[in-house]
Amino acid sequence: VPESDNDDNNSNDNKSEDEVLLIELNTDWQKKYFGKSKCALFPRTSEEVSEILRYCHENHIAVCPQGGNTGLVGGAVPVFDEVILSLKRMNSVLSIDDITGVCVCEAGVVLEELDDALMRRGMCVPLDLGAKGKCQIGGNVSTNAGGLRLVKYGSLRGTVLGLEVVLADGTVLSSLLRENRKDNTGYDLKQLFIGAEGTLGIVTKVAILASRAPEARIVTIFACDTFRKVVHLMVEVKKRLAENLSAVEFFDHESLKLTVDTLPGAKDPFPYADDLKTNIQFYVAVETTVNEKAMESRLRANVLNFARSVCVLAEDGRKSRGKFVSILQKKFRGDEAERNKPNLAQRFVISENEKHANELWNLRERISVALKYAGAVYKYDVSLPTIKMYELVERMRERFAERRMDDKVKVLGYGHLGDGNLHLNISRKEGPCKDTLAMIEPFVYEYVTEHKGSVSAEHGLGAMKVQELWRGKDAEEVRLMQRVKNMFDPRGILNPHKMIPSSSPPLPSKL
Amino acid sequence: VPESDNDDNNSNDNKSEDEVLLIELNTDWQKKYFGKSKCALFPRTSEEVSEILRYCHENHIAVCPQGGNTGLVGGAVPVFDEVILSLKRMNSVLSIDDITGVCVCEAGVVLEELDDALMRRGMCVPLDLGAKGKCQIGGNVSTNAGGLRLVKYGSLRGTVLGLEVVLADGTVLSSLLRENRKDNTGYDLKQLFIGAEGTLGIVTKVAILASRAPEARIVTIFACDTFRKVVHLMVEVKKRLAENLSAVEFFDHESLKLTVDTLPGAKDPFPYADDLKTNIQFYVAVETTVNEKAMESRLRANVLNFARSVCVLAEDGRKSRGKFVSILQKKFRGDEAERNKPNLAQRFVISENEKHANELWNLRERISVALKYAGAVYKYDVSLPTIKMYELVERMRERFAERRMDDKVKVLGYGHLGDGNLHLNISRKEGPCKDTLAMIEPFVYEYVTEHKGSVSAEHGLGAMKVQELWRGKDAEEVRLMQRVKNMFDPRGILNPHKMIPSSSPPLPSKL
Ligand SMILES: Cc1cc2nc3c(=O)[nH]c(=O)nc-3n(C[C@H](O)[C@H](O)[C@H](O)COP(=O)(O)OP(=O)(O)OC[C@H]3O[C@@H](n4cnc5c(N)ncnc54)[C@H](O)[C@@H]3O)c2cc1C
Ligand SMILES: Cc1cc2nc3c(=O)[nH]c(=O)nc-3n(C[C@H](O)[C@H](O)[C@H](O)COP(=O)(O)OP(=O)(O)OC[C@H]3O[C@@H](n4cnc5c(N)ncnc54)[C@H](O)[C@@H]3O)c2cc1C
Structure with a gap:
């Protein structure tokens, strides 16, 4: 019989600590899914993992593998009382x-x-x-x-x-x-x-x-007024900064507002934008890198050159001095220069050093952290045809507005623009609510399926979306998956109730 | 019953043409493998493919799928009389x-x-x-x-x-x-x-x-004296030309000689190298690209700068003028400059335009074509730890020398250096020979397995290496593959006798 770590210490002093640990291991990162496992094991070698599984297999005991427990679909915590098999001691x-x-x-x-x-x-x-x-x-x-x-x-x-x-x-x-x-x-x-x-x-x-590892990086944030421009900016970025490009992300104004309001230190990169009556709705975050520090200034020149060529206001939006220069430029710049520009962005800001790069990058990277502190959140991670990606966010807002529920929720759109991957998040300060959820699901899944997207671009299905596996797939494909599952795990002991449904497809519902 | 294309025309005029076609379809690119199929089908839609397979499945008829028939392991031609299912009409x-x-x-x-x-x-x-x-x-x-x-x-x-x-x-x-x-x-x-x-x-x-698609490319060939330097040059290339790098290939002097001797138009890129008593054994072909034509000159400057920094003779080896300059430089250059260089290469040549780039690149790309015209060839496509990759070529030469068979064969080494992928080729002008083959196999496979390489880096197993699947794999892994095969193709009609052996592992042999 494999020993549980919790049984290792039989002294009563440690009991409560163990219990706390066990609660932690049973709870997912979002604190949405709670398991009831009484046994967590921390093997140190593959042989120990093998010993555990052999025993569980023989005795039909279910096992939930757990890594860092940061998964967002309830996959890493038990559904019932599965044994938690944590990999955390196998860390060489x-x-x-x-x-x-x-x-x-x-x-x-x-x-x-x-x-x-x-x-x-x-x-x-x-x-x-x-x-x-x-x-x-x-x-x-x-x-x-x-x-x-x-x-x-x-x-x-x-x-x-x-x-x-x-x-x-x-x-x-x-x-x-x-x-x-x-x-x-x-x-x-x-x-x-x-x-x-x-x-x-x-x-x-x-x-x-x-x-x-790159030796230097430069982060640029562009501010755009329409999503169509966001997409075309991305295409230009991929074309003209290709060799140095490491990421093209986007977030909407709602996301920025929530981050700035929630996280200490987060600042609007375009504080004067409103004065200019620009209508900034979206931000595109572009990360570029070079392998050799010596090439950094050359990269900077390239990026600046590119940014100027696609931007209405041709200077760095960060310097406050720029505010008036911009207004003047806008008034007095020749029409022709204006006409030759694609005008994909309203303004831009380029990182001046690594610290500044981090500051800017965090505006994108830490949105999910901000959301965590801003109340209940319903998270969706979908693939959609890039050009149509943001329509889902707008449709979602409309749905809430139609029912006059829009004062209670914030609908955020951000994500991996370069990969056609949208993170749709519905944040509700006052906590979770059934009516809100009913407005979102199954609507989101149906919308995505109808547009030939993916209901899980990167987070997986876990316990949250196990029934969504059927969407957009021939029944034959799902059945093949079930057969693969059965071939590798004939007794179904490995992470049951996750990812692969054991049943048949649910009845179709109408959009 | 699906119709064979060959039966479509019943007029006798076309018979012989059909027969010629059938012989072609039964013969692989290397003209080493010959099938005996009497039936080739050319469906135009997935539904037609489905109709064919359904019939063949019901009637236990074996099928050999065929693409361009350029595979190098006998996978695309029938072993016996399998129906040839050619995809060539599905080309939209x-x-x-x-x-x-x-x-x-x-x-x-x-x-x-x-x-x-x-x-x-x-x-x-x-x-x-x-x-x-x-x-x-x-x-x-x-x-x-x-x-x-x-x-x-x-x-x-x-x-x-x-x-x-x-x-x-x-x-x-x-x-x-x-x-x-x-x-x-x-x-x-x-x-x-x-x-x-x-x-x-x-x-x-x-x-x-x-x-x-890149708008411009520059090909550089470096000449090196040892394989250790070849590998370290590759590491430097990956580090310092990373952003623009699209390929790092290598070939040995034997490969160059064969290409130059066999293919009209192929020229030694370093015709004066011998005069300098350099000992050139290897060539590294580096391809770099830029997405925008406007950046080409900047890339050229980078590449030239890089090449000079790793090269004994700091100028383009192609210009004949360079011959004397080089000698003078070698004699009079300060010791210090010399000491600070890694001296990874003896000489280099950089393409001057697209035509020249093609010329240089063909020296690597067309080796396999040259081999085809140079007599019988035994081809091996293996992965090995990069630093040890060339030892296999040397060991092979030794084996032939030991048996005094080295005057009959040429042992060539070239391949995808950047991926640790060696193409070992043994060329025999006088045609195939059993004794030669016996010197190579199973030695090559055993050597590769012992060094934890792969016996097929990219060409696959096909009919040629089906029994080699067992090498370096747990029996359990092969058995899982057999079960996957059985799950998708329970009657074994799809490309039988290829890739997945139906039997148990052969008895082990000693190196
Ligand atoms: C702030 C934040 C940002 C995130 N950003 C991204 C992002 O940009 N892209 C993205 O793809 N995801 C993202 N995620 C989701 C999550 O971090 C990833 O899914 C991550 O890969 C999960 O790793 P983990 O070790 O925490 O796995 P866990 O959460 O522990 O487990 C995830 C799943 O894998 C299984 N599992 C874990 N380890 C093993 C193992 N060794 N063997 C077999 N099964 C195992 C578990 O059973 C579970 O089903 C983010 C999450 C957070 C909290
Ligand atoms: C000059 C030359 C250079 C080469 N260089 C390389 C190289 O650098 N890298 C490399 O990896 N290979 C190389 N090859 C090998 C070969 O070209 C590749 O393996 C190529 O991908 C085969 O494509 P094909 O259409 O000719 O396939 P085929 O030779 O027709 O078939 C190859 C295999 O795939 C199967 N197959 C073909 N089409 C289908 C289909 N639609 N559905 C199911 N099965 C199918 C066949 O049954 C067969 O088993 C080279 C070959 C030559 C002659």
Whole structure:
């Protein structure tokens, strides 16, 4: 019988501490999902993971794998009393190859710690997300996390080279842990575990292709008046800053307002914009990097040049001096110069140094943190055709306005513009409310499906969206998934009630 | 009963033409593998593919899917008399999205034609390989082709967004054809078909993320004296030219000699190198690009600057004038400048224009074509730890020398340096020979397995290496593959005798 960590200490002094820990492990990051597990295990080796699973398999005991527990769809906490199998003690970086950039580590390494280890060798993880201080590389792999720099690094499906996985019956599949950049021998089974949310096996080791860490970065924020311009600005950015581009994100004015109001230190990057009667509705955050510090000034010149060429007001919007210059320029600039410009943005601001870059970047990165402190929040993470992406946010606002519920909720749109990935968030200061939820679901899912989007671009399905798997998929496809699940986990002990529904599709509802 | 194209015409005039066609379809690119199929079908729609498979499934008739038939492991021709299902009439480009870069097309589109269609919109396929004039995107996906620009574009596993697949029993899985950059809803089943070599289903449509086409490129060839320097040069290139890098390839002197001797027009890029008593053994071909023509001169300056900083002789090796300047420089240059250089390369040459770039690039790209005309060739495509990659070529030469067989064969090493992917080729002018083969196999496979490499980095296993699947893999992993195969194709009608062995592992042999 595997020992629970909580049983390790039998002294009463520690009991309450253990209980606190157990409550923590049963509660998800958003404090929305609560499990009732009485047993959490913290194995240190793949063999220990294997021992646990073998026992659970033999005895039909359900297991919930847990990484950093930052998942947003209730996947990392038990639904009932599943055994919590935490990877947090398997946190060694095993090897880093300076020549190839291949890094092998245990699944429980916290993303930021892995990044730090690589940084010391001039490299970085090809993945970055707001939860990096807590999420684990094994959790990232298990959710196929996208994050902020997909534009630069591509998907984990390309950069994860190998995995060690422990199957439901305790078999350790160690030959999947390859370190070759290329390997076309047989089916690439590791792909099944990428994004499987712990339903097919426990990821215990990861081989990943690190990137060279940039030595300098410049963050630019553009202010736009329409979403159509936001999209065309993105296209221009991808075209003209391509070689140095690492991220193209966007957020709307509602998101900025909430961040500025909620987080101490967060400042509106365009404080004088209103004076100019510009109608700023959207912000596009562009991150560019160079590998060599020596090239920074050249990059700065490029970015500035680009920004000027797409912007109505051709100077940095941050300097207060610029306020009057802008007004004057606007009045006196020749018509012709104006006509040749695409005028995609109203204003822009370019980071002056790393501290300023962080400040600007945080306006995008910390929206989800601001939301957490601003009351109850309903989070949706969807893919949509880029040009139509923001219509969903507008439709949502209309729905609330029609029912005169719009004074109670804030509807925010932001996300990974460069990847066609919208984060739709409905924030309700006064806490959760059934009527609000009923206004959102299933509307959001139906809308997205109708527009051939994805109801989960990057967060996965977890417990939250398990029934949404059917949307936009042939029944045959879902059935194949069920057969894959059954092949790897015939007793259904791995993260039950998550991701793969055991039943048939629900009856269709009308939009 | 589906009609064979060959039966369409019953007039005798056409008979012999049909027979010629059938022989062609039964013969692989290398003219090493010969099938005996009497029936080839050329469906035009997914429904027709479905109709064929349904019939074949019901009647236990084996099918060999065929794309451009450029595969190098005998995968695209029948082993016996399988029905040849050619995709070549399914060659429409269906849509290109200018905003997202997502392109949807039928599987039978020839890679170069797809690239041309994208080029007209300023985009390109994120894949390039020597066979582009003949291979099809469906074949590329089915072999998970790597090609020359993996360094820039990453693997197809990241850029293929969706597939339409017809399963063995005729089911058309159309919901796998997604066009979203990101989609984390359920298992990513399409990954199973990427690289499945036609053993799990027929790929009928592909959605792929196109890249922006660069407007200018510069090719540089470096000449090095040791392989250690080749590798360190690659590391420097990746570090210092990162933003513009699209390929880092290498070839050895033996490869260059064979190309120059075999292909009209191919010229040694360093014709005066011998006079300088440099000991050039290796060439590193670096391709860099910029998205905007206007940036070309800046890129040129960067590349030149880089090349000078790593090179013993600090000027372009192509100009004949340089010969004496070099000698003088070598004699009179201050010791200090010399000491601060890594001296990774002996000489370099930078392309002066697009024509020159092509000329230089062809020295690498056309080695496989030169080999085809130079007699019989034994081709191996392996992954190895980069620093040790070339040892295999040297060991191979030693083996032939030990048996005094080295005057009959040429052992060539070249490949995708940036990806740790070696193409080992043994060329024998006088034609194939059993003793030669016995010197190579299983030695190569054993060597690669022992060094934790991959016995097929990109070409796949096909009929040629089906038994090598066991190498370096736990029996459990192979058994899972067999179960996947069985799940998708329970009657084993799809490309039998390829990739997945039906039997148990062969007895181990000693190195
Ligand atoms: C502030 C914030 C910002 C975020 N930003 C992003 C973003 O930009 N992009 C994005 O994609 N996500 C984002 N997320 C969501 C989340 O951080 C990611 O999904 C992350 O990859 C989860 O990692 P984790 O270690 O916390 O996994 P957990 O939350 O612990 O687990 C997630 C799922 O994976 C399973 N799992 C975990 N570890 C393993 C393992 N070793 N083996 C098998 N199964 C395992 C769990 O059972 C669960 O189903 C964000 C979350 C927060 C809180
Ligand atoms: C000169 C030359 C250079 C090459 N360079 C490279 C290189 O750099 N990198 C690289 O990876 N390869 C390279 N190759 C190998 C080859 O070109 C690739 O494997 C290519 O992707 C095969 O495409 P194809 O359409 O010719 O496929 P085929 O040869 O017709 O088929 C290959 C395999 O895929 C299956 N298949 C084909 N189409 C389908 C379909 N629609 N659905 C299901 N199964 C299908 C076939 O049954 C077969 O098993 C090269 C080949 C040549 C001749």
